[in-house]
Amino acid sequence: xxxxxxxxxxxxxxxEAVQLFSSLEAKGKRPLYYGGGTEFIxxxxxxxxxxxxxxxxxxLPECRILSVTAHELTFGAAVSLTAIEEANxxxxxTKAAREVADRTAxxxxxxxxxxxxxIFYHEAVLPFLLADSRVVIAGxxxxxxxxxxxxxxxxxxxxxxxxxxxxxxDAAYSNLPHAHTKRRQQGNTGxxxxxxxxxxxxxxxxxxFSGVCPFPFRSLEIEERLNRTLPLGARIASVIExxxxxVLDDIEGSAKYRLFVLKHALLDVITALEGES
Amino acid sequence: MMKCEIILHxxxxxxxxxxxxxxxxxxxxxxxxxxGAKPGCLNGDCGACTVLVNDTPIKSCMMLAIETVGQxxxxxxxxxxxxxxxxxxxQFAFQCGYCTPGFVMNAYALTTQKPDADEETIRKWLESNxxxxxxxxxxxxAVRSVLAQKKR
Numbered sequence: 418x419x420x421x422x423x424x425x426x427x428x429x430x431x432x433e434a435v436q437l438f439s440s441l442e443a444k445g446k447r448p449l450y451y452g453g454g455t456e457f458i459x460x461x462x463x464x465x466x467x468x469x470x471x472x473x474x475x476x477l478p479e480c481r482i483l484s485v486t487a488h489e490l491t492f493g494a495a496v497s498l499t500a501i502e503e504a505n506x507x508x509x510x511t512k513a514a515r516e517v518a519d520r521t522a523x524x525x526x527x528x529x530x531x532x533x534x535x536i537f538y539h540e541a542v543l544p545f546l547l548a549d550s551r552v553v554i555a556g557x558x559x560x561x562x563x564x565x566x567x568x569x570x571x572x573x574x575x576x577x578x579x580x581x582x583x584x585x586x587d588a589a590y591s592n593l594p595h596a597h598t599k600r601r602q603q604g605n606t607g608x609x610x611x612x613x614x615x616x617x618x619x620x621x622x623x624x625x626f627s628g629v630c631p632f633p634f635r636s637l638e639i640e641e642r643l644n645r646t647l648p649l650g651a652r653i654a655s656v657i658e659x660x661x662x663x664v665l666d667d668i669e670g671s672a673k674y675r676l677f678v679l680k681h682a683l684l685d686v687i688t689a690l691e692g693e694s
Numbered sequence: 695m696m697k698c699e700i701i702l703h704x705x706x707x708x709x710x711x712x713x714x715x716x717x718x719x720x721x722x723x724x725x726x727x728x729x730g731a732k733p734g735c736l737n738g739d740c741g742a743c744t745v746l747v748n749d750t751p752i753k754s755c756m757m758l759a760i761e762t763v764g765q766x767x768x769x770x771x772x773x774x775x776x777x778x779x780x781x782x783x784x785q786f787a788f789q790c791g792y793c794t795p796g797f798v799m800n801a802y803a804l805t806t807q808k809p810d811a812d813e814e815t816i817r818k819w820l821e822s823n824x825x826x827x828x829x830x831x832x833x834x835x836a837v838r839s840v841l842a843q844k845k846r
Contacts (some may be wrong), residue, residue: 418718419718422696424696424759425760425761453756454761458738458755458756458757459737459756461779462737475761515818519822520818520819521741521744521819522753525752525757570822582801585781605821
């Protein structure tokens with residue numbers, strides 16, 4: 418049960434959504450953009466999230482797109498992870514999406530919710546970081562398309578009045594060799610100890626991580642170390658030295674255990690891709 | 695407290711309810727007397743509250759009731775003598791029964807929408823629900839038996 422009142426709005430255009438946000442704010446309200454709602458309802462019940470108005474984005478046509486052309490894949494932010502999995506237009510994204518939560522939860526969890534939410538794993542963002550994707554963002558300033566690397570640095574840097582509309586990927590990325598592994602403490606549906614996603618482009622490995630640090634990341638320095646002509650064990654040891662922050666140490670797993678798991682996950686992912694052309 | 699009246703389409707009927715807009719679907723359907731969907735974890739983990747919204751399994755503790763206005767909701771009370779319900783009985787796929795409505799709703803969707811489901815698909819779908827009596831083997835058997843009937 419959510420222990421406070423929330424007014425629910427369901428706009429049908431991007432402009433209406435943005436205007437609603439502004440007008441509610443002007444009235445002293447604390448509005449929140451709303452997708453699948455799973456994170457908000459969970460955190461609100463625990464007293465860790467508050468909004469007195471939610472603006473549901475699921476009726477915005479631009480946010481519901483799931484399209485493939487010869488040149489580009491477009492994923493609307495309000496598309497569910499299950500729909501992405503079933504469409505399978507970007508196989509690495511399919512693998513990342515189908516490891517989030519459980520099947521029934523994924524019927525509700527949206528792409529935008531996974532990438533923009535407060536729970537920091539954001540596993541669906543990893544393939545997009547690897548594919549140098551572009552994000553379409555709506556806000557008071559209008560609708561803008563930007564590189565994901567400008568906007569996603571540890572988390573999505575959006576102002577409260579902005580929301581993610583779409584993520585776009587060059588179609589060429591959908592056919593590249595790739596690998597994905599998610600290692601949990603136990604079971605098949607929980608948060609990761611370590612998730613590693615990898616793509617091989619132009620003979621070079623690209624890797625992105627979740628669960629290792631308290632934010633997902635792709636690091637060019639790590640990729641440079643991973644692509645050196647050294648034995649695999651030496652390259653993995655070099656990668657560990659270049660992690661961007663101390664390794665997570667929490668109830669899911671100690672830092673020492675996560676590092677142990679990370680080394681094995683990297684070994685499996687690289688081994689799977691080294692032979693690929 | 696902000697309250698409003700909504701009309702929900704549940705099990706083929708129009709049902710009126712006066713709700714807070716922050717009320718979850720689970721709370722509202724139980725308030726309407728449809729107590730088959732069970733409050734378990736209330737955290738989206740256990741699946742005991744699973745219902746169908748437009749034929750899609752949804753954890754009703756994780757959805758606002760007001761979101762479902764204009765959509766078709768099916769609860770366990772809306773299923774009558776279906777193949778999966780008979781299979782749960784024949785395969786002894788429950789003990790205390792608390793999780794059973796959620797499992798049945800999810801398994802009903804699986805067996806009707808994925809008649810060619812392979813073992814991986816069955817596993818992925820059933821991971822959404824938890825049974826503390828550990829009847830998992832029998833539940834999987836119930837699903838497999840219905841899928842086998844459909845292939846005959």
